[in-house]
Each structure stands twice: as structure tokens, then as C-alpha cells.
Amino acid sequence: MYEERNIVWKGNDVSVFTIQVLSKRLLGVVLGGILLLTCCGCAAAIFLSTSSPDRIYTVNLTGRKERPRFFTNEVRLNVLKNGKPYMSDLYLHSGDAFDISFEFGYPDYRWLNLNVLQFYKEENFKTGKPDTLVVTNKTDKNIKYLVVFSRDDVLILDMPSHSETDLRTSPSRDQSKGFTVKGEFTGGGTFKNGGSFKVPNGVTGPFTYYINITEGKVDIESLELEKN
Secondary structure, eight states: OOEEEEEEOOSSSSSSEEEEEEEEEHHHOOOHHHHHHHHHHHHHHHOOOOOOOOSEEEEEEEEEOOOOOOSSSEEEEEEEEEEEHHHHHHEEEEETTSSOOOOHHEEEEEEEEEEEEEEHHHHHHGGGGOOEEEEEEEESEEEEEEESSSSSEEEEEEETEEEEEEEOOOBBBEEEEEEEEEEEETTEEEEEEEEEEOOOOOOOOOOOOOOOETTTEEEOOOOOOOOO
């Protein structure tokens, strides 16, 4: 843990003094640990809290919404249902110094209905007509939560079995649009999948995308666009 150096002075008496010097490596580890603890402390702070229109759900976002200079910043969400913890520490966003920050990419939010929360950027909706995203639970199970990661992030809570939700999302751009879907059934069992679609040059939407949750898999489709 330290380097030990002996320094000797010659004279009538010989005295040996041992000086314990922290090495540069150890000092770096200590400083790194302090930085890590500081970041962890920051990550616990709630920077956004919103409740559903009927006040049943409260969603709290924690973490670092700004772009980091070093390392990676993460945003996570916690959900209360009727005032009691329902879900905790769910991943929502991450990025390093070269990625888009959460506060820049998703500065706005709104409840689309009683159990659907959308994180988005209002400016994106001014670039054209919004796309439609149709999410269908084709299973016999209720879905506890489902998150769609795309140009907008959408959180769906307590989606009943054999139900469908239609959403308006930001217009497609930049020759492609991708989705990642992650969720959990009530009572256990998770699902996840992703996919992206080619948007031909000169072709403008709006487009319709379909996310179908079936037993054992998640299908992401578009009747108008080809997959990458």
C-alpha cells in the first residue's frame, strides 16, 4: 500500500527515519474511488418526478442527464404505484462524451394516457408528420412494464393481455429508424428485441411501425419499409 524509503544522516549518532510515501498508483486509486463515490451519490438524486393523470403512477428519474466529460452518465427510473414502490432502478438512457445527452435528446415529457409516458423532444415533431407506433400484447399475460427506446422513449405500464396501444412518435429521418423493446410480464418473465428500418432518400412519412409481443418473442415490423 505504500513505498518505504530509508533516509540516513551521518554524524555522531546515526538515526534512521522511515518515511511512508503514498505511491502515485495508490493515490490514483484513492482519487478514483472518491470520484466514483461522488458519482454514485449524484446518481441517487431525483431530477424529474411526474405523476399520471389519475395519480396512480409516479415516475422518478435519477442519475445524470447531462453529457459527461469523462466516463458514462446514466439515467434510470423508479415507479411508484398508489404511493408504494412498484419498479426500481430501470435503465432508461446512457451516454459518454461522444453520445447525445438525455437532457438534449429527451428534454420534454408527457403522459399520452393513464399508463403511457413519453420522453421526447418537441422540436423533432416540427420536422414532419408524426409516425404511428402500434404496440400489441398478443399473449395471455399482463405486461408489468414495457420500454420502447427510439428517437422517443416510451414507458408503458400495466398493459393488459390481448390489448393494443397506438402512439404518435417523432417523424423518421436520416435514412433509418430503429427501435429497442424491453419489458417484463406481471408475475415474472422478461422479453427484449430490437430492429431498424431503411428510409429511402426522398421518401417522407409518416410511417407506421408495429411491435407485437407474443409468447417467447417480440416482433418489430413495418409494412412500408424494409429492415436494415
